[in-house]
Amino acid sequence: MACGGPAAVSSQLSSPVKDRLMSLQDNVKIVTTQLTSGSSTRQHGSVFSRAKYWSDLVSRANLVSDWCTKLAVFFSKPPAPKLEECGPVIHGIENSILALVSVYYSLPPAEGTTLNKEVQKSVIDILNGVETLSTIIITNGCNCESDCLKETGGVWNSCERISQLSKDNKAATLRIFINNLQLLRDACSELEEVTTGDGMDELELALGDGPCNDDDDVTGGSCDLTDDDKLLIQSCTRLVKCCPEGVANISRSITKYGDVTTSDGIEQLDAAATIVMTISPCVDNVVTSLYPPINQPVVMQSVAELKDKMLVLVEKCRNFEFCKAAHFLNLDDMKKEILDSFESISKH
Structure with missing residues (x-):
């Protein structure tokens, strides 16, 4: 006031x-x-x-x-x-x-x-x-x-x-994971609305104001989603879905096996928190790249970056004790799904 x-x-x-x-x-x-x-x-x-x-x-x-x-x-x-x-x-x-x-x-x-x-x-x-x-x-x-x-x-x-506030590094790391997991799930929901909706109307509703909301199409491309565009969005959605699924499983591993009694355990938690915070910005870039008119080179650049960040997370987790102890966490399957999703996108 x-x-x-x-x-x-x-x-x-x-x-x-x-x-x-x-x-x-x-x-x-x-x-x-x-x-x-x-x-x-x-x-x-x-x-x-x-x-x-x-x-x-x-x-x-x-x-x-x-x-x-x-x-x-x-x-x-x-x-x-x-x-x-x-x-x-x-x-x-x-x-x-x-x-x-x-x-x-x-x-x-x-x-x-x-x-x-x-x-x-x-x-x-x-x-x-x-x-x-x-x-x-x-x-x-x-x-x-x-x-x-x-x-x-x-x-x-x-x-x-x-x-x-979190009372130890395990709780602080879990808070980072939970916050980022919600962001990733929101991104998945946005893309699902696009793929199940009716073209541009659903895209505007899901993603908010985009370049095609202006009266003048300054990009010079079409603001309509083609059939190829919709297939590309579906393939990107598959890769994006790998992110919350993987982060959720790693979060479960931390909840059950995260250790704050040793310096190695604390350092591994820090490393996991640092890596997971890089995933959500990459997902945001993927979502943004899917505004029509879709520029496929831009999409490929954003999904390649996301794929690389997810692979870093997977490979780092192989050395984390809380992931080694989690028998429900299959990092090989996670890696395969990431690579298969990326290969599907690359075929467009």
């Missing part, structure tokens, strides 16, 4: 208060930059306790939330507070942020890159919320109660999400 109306004198911030808030804003930016760049030094304790780590992280996040609530109350309506009134609260926010970040840095890298990135993102979300809250107050003083309370709610939500 935009802030409007002339401000009363008592609602404007004094120079000392504004300067103090700007100092808070600058300090938060510095910490955020350090977190993003990884320039700060990690703490190295002798023993790491997961239970203590998560208890401490949640409690520090709650402190940030509490202090931000107090700040919002001060500035939610006139009169604007004096520095001696709001200064201790601003100081409390700074201390709680430093405590939160300190706990984050006590998470050893050996616990897993995937887990570390998930926690890092959530802590940065909190810092961004605090920075935005301070910006609103600096810009509008006490004239934007709704905006101030709305952003405070955003900080609350970010702080509450800390308790919902």
